[in-house]
Amino acid sequence: xxxxxxxxxxxxxxxxxxxxxxxxxxxxxxxxxxxxxxxxxxxxxxxxxxxxxxxxxxxxxxxxxxxxxxxxxxxxxxxxxxxxxxxxxxxxxxxxxxxxxxxxxxxxxxxxxxxxxxxxxxxxxxxxxxxxxxxxxxxxxxxxxx
Numbered sequence: 001x002x003x004x005x006x007x008x009x010x011x012x013x014x015x016x017x018x019x020x021x022x023x024x025x026x027x028x029x030x031x032x033x034x035x036x037x038x039x040x041x042x043x044x045x046x047x048x049x050x051x052x053x054x055x056x057x058x059x060x061x062x063x064x065x066x067x068x069x070x071x072x073x074x075x076x077x078x079x080x081x082x083x084x085x086x087x088x089x090x091x092x093x094x095x096x097x098x099x100x101x102x103x104x105x106x107x108x109x110x111x112x113x114x115x116x117x118x119x120x121x122x123x124x125x126x127x128x129x130x131x132x133x134x135x136x137x138x139x140x141x142x143x144x145x146x
Contacts, residue, residue, distance in 0.1 A: 005045040005106065007075035009065050013037060013050045020046060033105070045077075045106070057098045057111065075111070083108050 010016040017037040021027060025046065028038040035054040039046040056062035080086045083101060090097055090112045099111035 001043065002079045003043050003045060004079070005047060005077035007047045007049060007077065009049050009051040009054070009074075011051050013048060016048050020048070030105070038106075047077075061098065077107075077109070079107070083110065 008016075013035070017027065017039065020039050020041075023041075025039040025041045028040065030036060030038055035050040037048040039048065051066060056065065087097070087101055087110050090110075095112055097110055097112045099109070101108060101110040103109075
């Protein structure tokens with residue numbers, strides 16, 4: 001299944017998570033990732049990350065997310081059928097790749113800026129066919145039953 005995943009950096013991870021849970025989001029428990037909260041709303045994921053203690057790709061991105069403008073920590077995760085082909089497309093277009101392909105908990109990803117994005121905005125390109133994505137899908141299905 002193809003899913004939209006949105007990442008959002010927040011100043012207070014626990015308070016933000018609690019608010020989204022009150023709005024009807026479900027949480028996928030991940031005690032091994034204390035700086036992140038994985039939430040679902042239907043088939044859409046919201047991944048909250050601690051603005052101050054979850055890592056950044058570089059100092060410039062951290063400064064932009066922490067000091068503003070608002071929205072500078074926003075990431076849009078776009079599922080694609082062939083991650084390597086899209087990574088090559090980004091490279092061939094001369095677009096900045098801020099994180100090379102790697103496995104994340106929920107998919108194989110790379111992170112890049114788009115032609116119209118500022119240096120603080122990015123897209124995580126994900127390959128939903130990876131073993132990581134299927135594992136996340138199974139956890140998502142369990143969370144919907146709770």
